[in-house]
Amino acid sequence: MPPHTSAAAGSGCPVTGAAAGGGPAALYGPGLDGDMMPALYEQLRAAHGPVAPVAIAPGVDAWLVIGHRELLQLTREEQDFSHDPRRWTLLREGRVPADSPLLPMVGWRPALLFTDGQQHRRMRTAVADALAGINGHELRRSVRDTAEHLIASFAARGTADLVAHYARLLPMQVITQLLGVDTQTGRALVEAIAGTVSATADAAEASKRMAGILLRLIDEKRRDPGNDITSALLHHPARLTDEEVLHNLVVMFVAGNQTTVNWIATSLRILLCDPAFRSSLTGGHLSVDDALDLVLWRFPPTQNFPARYATRDMTFGGQPVRAGDMLILGLAAANADPKILPPDGQPVVGNRSHLAFSAGPHTCPAQDPARLITRTAIDTILHRLSDLELAVPESELEWVKSPWSRGLAALPVRFTTPQPRTPVTQPTDPPPRRAATPHASRPTT
Template sequence: MTSPGCPASEHGTAPVPLSGPRFATEPATLYREMRRDHGAVAPVVLDGDIPAWLVLGYRELHQVTGDPALFSRDSDLWNQWENIPADWPLLPMIGHKQPSILYTVGERHRQRAAMISHALEAVDPFELKAHAEQFADELIDGFCGKGECDIVADYAMLLPVRVLARIYGFSDAQGPGLVSAMNDMIDGRERALAGQQHLARSMVELLAAKHTAPGEDVASYMLQDPSGFTDEEVAQDLMVMMAAGHQPTADWIGNSLRLMLTDDRFAASLFGGRHSVAEAMNEVLWEDTPTQNVAGRWATRDTRLGDRHIRSGDLLLLGLAAANADPQVRTDASVLTGGNSAHFSFGHGEHRCPFPAQEVAEVIARTAIEVVLDRLPDIDLATTAAALTRRPSPWLRGLTDLPVRFTPTPAL
């Protein structure tokens, strides 16, 4: 952190680049080293040598996410905007003057969060599970006769969007296009912009249709909210919900199946049982959470956090994975048992993932895993655990592929 006004050098420690292969290959070790060398709050640099703080400590993260007056979600506060080029690759993630729930604060944010929560709460959980089962069966029908597949590319990365599209109010015919758009955006390659444009255009068209013929779906419920949100605001929030609901849920499915296929503790579930599916999913949220780091919060005034001097306008990144592994709270493995959900994988505070959204994600992920185990009872890893690779990202942790084999079975 060498930018003017940056506090990186106060402890004589060089900032850590928030990039590189270790975030994919050995993040737990990397976070331990960062905690050892820098403490609970570590100086980091983003693309372009832009300074920020990564909050590694569980208690410190609880403090930051629980005090929106001191650590705001208002990105306008950032003291680095003058150093950010127009083509900075992290702009879509950091956000600036975006009309979505991610960057509203105060009462307006609470109203938007309530709108989203009420709309998702109206989704019938039994219908949601039935939707997930239907799409899961359709996807498995496409490869069950081959005896092998990539369970990430052929299944996990295709399922969440289809379910979300249906409950949001899209027709099933629009589902495949939305899947392609979302996965193009995730790839971050030349088709990312086209994917984003397709998603935005689809949301505008969806809302126009629901004004004319509202239905029992999330988009219609949001339009009916009495708080008076514009179509642009609703469309932006639907896009955020689609993105936040797709990739982390797909990675939750993939990471959980990887654990069950590589850890003998879950062998029973792979042979006709389901009792360990919830345990595997919960362990992933603690140990291998899909959302590793999140941007961000901005200090509204000079303060101290974890023995660090945080200046007004400094960006703080939420180290969810590091906080989950904080030895100050992880005294033994008991946190993984009994459904302990004190992890930070869904965030904390008023900007955390809404509880109804968590429930939707859990139903989709658990159903996806259970249907695989029912349909392909002898599923097994088609490579070694050591050969599995992750996307090289410090933000979202997921497998690039998960090759499996099984006895070919007929489609339903």
């Protein structure tokens, strides 16, 4: 049954029953976390194929695209799948409450994430140029200095939560510097953005706080530009309006901050929990970039991402999709599609054809800075805390309760005296590699 006609979305049906064909699977509620979601995706795949009916809130249905080939088609064919939520049938017909916690995340904004065609290319050019202006050596130095400062704040204790004390703080401090924001304002901005994407009753108020902080920043940088991303957007030949700059900053900050937090934390979890993986990395058999890509294949930081909107009636992935239907990008599920993985169950190594950063014209433009931040953060802490180990059994680790983001709630560790800081020669970033055949014989993750 097409999403905008189903009556089952508000039933709160159990995930297992929905996945077995009893109605749309509920992608909301306190029971969903990153640990149990992979099993749901496989249930949905078995019951519905590459496109499955889901509910993202009571009474709000959508299609979840979980096939790798279908997700590529969804992201590449803008003539059939628009980014503009004003096409969404449920929204146009007033069936999404004005105070819905979904709206701060999926409501239309004048930003590259919600536009198609020429408007999207105009905004993306400005954003891509602003990001390209980042000095890689200076960014690496900033990340390393920030990482050293954070490690020093808990080194004497011999214990830490690497989510709360490291992964959650490091990207925020680095990214706010890139935006030209001071630390105190950056902390307030992070809290506001986290509230905006939380899909709770407080999302609307958090969205207002976020807008106020960014508008003040834009006004300051319009009057007194600096060497930062905000100033670069404001003074780009694309001539973005202040409103466009504001909303593109939101998109960049949300994508850059939480994604990088999850990428760092999950990479560290695997290093702590998989001895073969860690020995391959420390022994030089596996590069840090190979390790980071393994994480993106198996545990993408964003597991589901909204949204595309069908521009016409069609059969897509075997489902009767109608014009105005919402389609959710099932990034984690598409990466696990058996049709594109090695048949022997080996991990994918030396291959960046994963969909962790989406695909097509809207591929994340900030993935290179995010990779540099993540790589440097992991290099630094492994060097300084060489005997780092998990402080609890792996089975006790908890995941954030979210159908969108895949991240750990905490990563408690212990260690002895940190290694002394040594001067590090700034390496040259390796050039992008061509996508390889997804077969390998490296450690499992």
